[in-house]
Amino acid sequence: MDSKNYIRWIRDKVGHDKIILTFAGGCIFNDKGEILLQRRGDTNKWGFPGGAVEIGETPQMAAVREAKEETGLDVEVGKVIGVFTDLNIRYSSGDEAQSIVIAYELLPVGGELYCDQIETKELRYFSKDEKPELFTKSHDDLWNEIFASDKKIRELAGANMDIDLVSENVAWNQSSCAWNEAENTKEHKCAVKDTSICKYFCGIKYLDSVLCSYPYEKNEV
Numbered sequence: 001m002d003s004k005n006y007i008r009w010i011r012d013k014v015g016h017d018k019i020i021l022t023f024a025g026g027c028i029f030n031d032k033g034e035i036l037l038q039r040r041g042d043t044n045k046w047g048f049p050g051g052a053v054e055i056g057e058t059p060q061m062a063a064v065r066e067a068k069e070e071t072g073l074d075v076e077v078g079k080v081i082g083v084f085t086d087l088n089i090r091y092s093s094g095d096e097a098q099s100i101v102i103a104y105e106l107l108p109v110g111g112e113l114y115c116d117q118i119e120t121k122e123l124r125y126f127s128k129d130e131k132p133e134l135f136t137k138s139h140d141d142l143w144n145e146i147f148a149s150d151k152k153i154r155e156l157a158g159a160n161m162d163i164d165l166v167s168e169n170v171a172w173n174q175s176s177c178a179w180n181e182a183e184n185t186k187e188h189k190c191a192v193k194d195t196s197i198c199k200y201f202c203g204i205k206y207l208d209s210v211l212c213s214y215p216y217e218k219n220e221v
Contacts, residue, residue, distance in 0.1 A: 006054050011095060018088075018096040023138075024059035025050015025066055026104035027081060027146060028073065029202065031211075034125035035146065038070050040135060041119050042092060046126075047135035048103065048142060059102045067106055071123055072114030078105035079201065082145050084138035101138040103145075105201075154212045182214075 202211035
């Protein structure tokens, strides 16, 4: 078995018949809350960076590998955004599949945007009002999940990515936000070493700045 190309190995056995495939990828945001999409070389349509999980990989490992291959960026895996399914996919090759797509928030930690002009024809950040034609239903569902509600992204000062925020002995002061008030606490433990432990975590803008999307009242400024 070719552990680096599981799909080719399967296709050599089953031809074009429908198979179940697991994909992993995710969402890379810029500091404006825009999302990075890839214009694919196979269909010329847009999609989120990601690909099939290979033998010996976890979904998280696959998401990191695919992000590097398709965007040039080094990323760390944040929270799971959701799991999405396409029951009927037919590729231009004639291959058929049912997909399970695991989507994560991906946090850039290095690298530079790069298009190989084979898998990736173009890379671009899109706002929620600029939705292009997407590759499959699961990509549409992921987009709709991300922009399902009118979220206000808050920038909260006071985060420190170099300490263990889970430890009860560590004093950590986070700027006040709606989560603090709702939970009656001053400890908004939004991230640990770039990994979300809070479902309202939207990424890190600077070393001491966390982006938070706790729901807000419409009359807030």
